[in-house]
Amino acid sequence: MSCAGRGSMCLKARSLSLSKSLRKALRRISKTRSEPAKMVNRARIILESASGSSTRQIARLIDCVPTTVGNWKERWIEDAPPHKRDLKGWLQDRFRSGAPGRFSLDQRAQMVALACENTDDYGVPTTAWTSAELRAVAIAQGIVPEISRRHISRILHEVDLKPHRSRYWLNSKRDPQKNEKIAAINKVYKQAARLEKQGVLTFSVDEMTGIQALERIAPDKPSRPGLVRRMEYEYKRHGTLCLLGAMRVASGELTTLILPRRTEPDFLQLIDHLVRQHPEAQGFRFVLDNLNTHQSEQLVRYVAAQEGLKPERLGIKGKSGILKNMATRQRFLSNRKHRLVFYYTPKHASWMNQIEIVFGVISRKAIRNGSFSSKEQLRKRLDAFIEYFNRVLAHPFKWSYGNKPLHA
Secondary structure: OOOOOOHHHHHHHOOOOOOHHHHHHHHHHHHOOOOOHHHHHHHHHHHHHHOOOOHHHHHHHHOOOHHHHHHHHHHHHHHOOOOHHHHHHHOOOOOOOOOOOOOOHHHHHHHHHHHOOOHHHHOOOOOOOOHHHHHHHHHHOOOOOOOOHHHHHHHHHHOOOOOOOOOOOOOOOOOOOHHHHHHHHHHHHHHHHHHHHOOEEEEEEEEEEEEEEEEEOOOOEOOEOOEOOEOOOOEEEEEEEEEEEEEEOOOOOEEEEEEOOOOHHHHHHHHHHHHHHOOOOOEEEEEEOOOHHHHOHHHHHHHHHHOOOOHHHHOEOOOEOOOOOHHHHHHHHOOOOOOEEEEEOOOOOHHHOOHHHHHHHHHHHHHOOOOOOOHHHHHHHHHHHHHHHHHHHOOOOOOEEOOEEOOO
16 A cells, blocks of 8 residues: 555554664653753654654644654654764754845845944944844945845844944053062961961951932831832932941951041041051051052151151152152052051952952941931941941951962
C-alpha cells in the first residue's frame, strides 16, 4: 500500500528509536528552564513518540496541533542526529529562505553606518537616533526610496545596534602615582593596630554632605504579618547638615562634627579636635581624598605650626613656595617626617577610604527611613546613632585589596 496522502498511518508503521545517550540528552532538554519553550516541546515529542504514545495523545499533552507532532516524528525517523552533541542544533528550526529581501546588502550597510553617525551632522535636533529620524534621513539621503520604522529596527537588531542607548565612561588623566598611593594606603591600614601601640594613631577621614532633614507629611504605618512598613511618599524639607567624620582604623570608633557646611575652617576644626583629643599621641596618620579643603592653605599653616616652621618659609598662595598650588601643598602635607601625615587616595579611588563604608551604615540605619521635623532633630538622631555605633557596632575592618587580606 502506498504512503502517499497517508502520512499518519505510515508513521505508525515506521518505528522511532532512541539510543541510551540520546534519550538521556532529550530528557535533560525537556526538563530545562533555560532553553526556548519550542525546543523543550520538540524534545518531549520525540520522547513521548519513542515511548509509544499516539500522535493525538502527544498533541494534547504538548498543547499543539497533531500535524506538528507528525512533522517532528517524521523528521526524526528520516534524519535523526547521530550524536547527542548535535541534538540542540537538530531541534532548531530549519533554514527558511523566505521572500527575497527588499534592500541590498549595500543599502543595509549604509543604514547601519548612518545610525553610527552624529545626529547633528544631518541637521537632526535630537541627541540620539530613533527609528523615525533614521527613516526620514535614509530616504532624504537617497539610501532607500521607502522603508518603514519597523524595518529599520529589524536591521539594527540584526547587528545588535542600539543608537538610543548610552553608557557613561571615564576619560580622564590617570594618576601617575596611583600604584604608589595604593601601596602606601594599604601599608597604613596594615600597620594601624601595631603603630597604635607605639602611640601613632591612624584615622580615615571624610565628609558626609547634604544630609537632608526630611519630614514626611503623614506618620508611618507599622509593619504587620503579611504587610511591610508603609511610609508616606511626600515630605517637607527643613534644610541640610554636614557630618565630618574620622574613623579610628585600629578600633573602628568614630569621631564626628555635625556642622551646617563643610569649609576649609570646618575641616581644620576636625583635625584640630582629633589632635587635642589625643595630646599623648606620638603621631597621626590620616587617609583622605583629594578634595580641595583637604589640602588648603589653612591646613598647611596648621601643620607647619605643629612642626615649628616659620610662616615666611611657606611662600605665597598662587605664587611661590609650599603654598603655591594644590600639588605643592599636598606634597608638604604628605611628608612622612611630620607628626601629622596625610595619605591621599589616588584620583577616582576614594573607595579606598574606609570611612565611606561607615557613611553607608549611617545612611541606611539612621537616616533613610527617618522623618525629621527640624535640623536639630536630625542632629540629635545623628549624635545618638554615633554614640550607639561606637558602643555596639564599631570594629576594625578586615581590609583586603585584590581579594587578598592585609595582615599586620
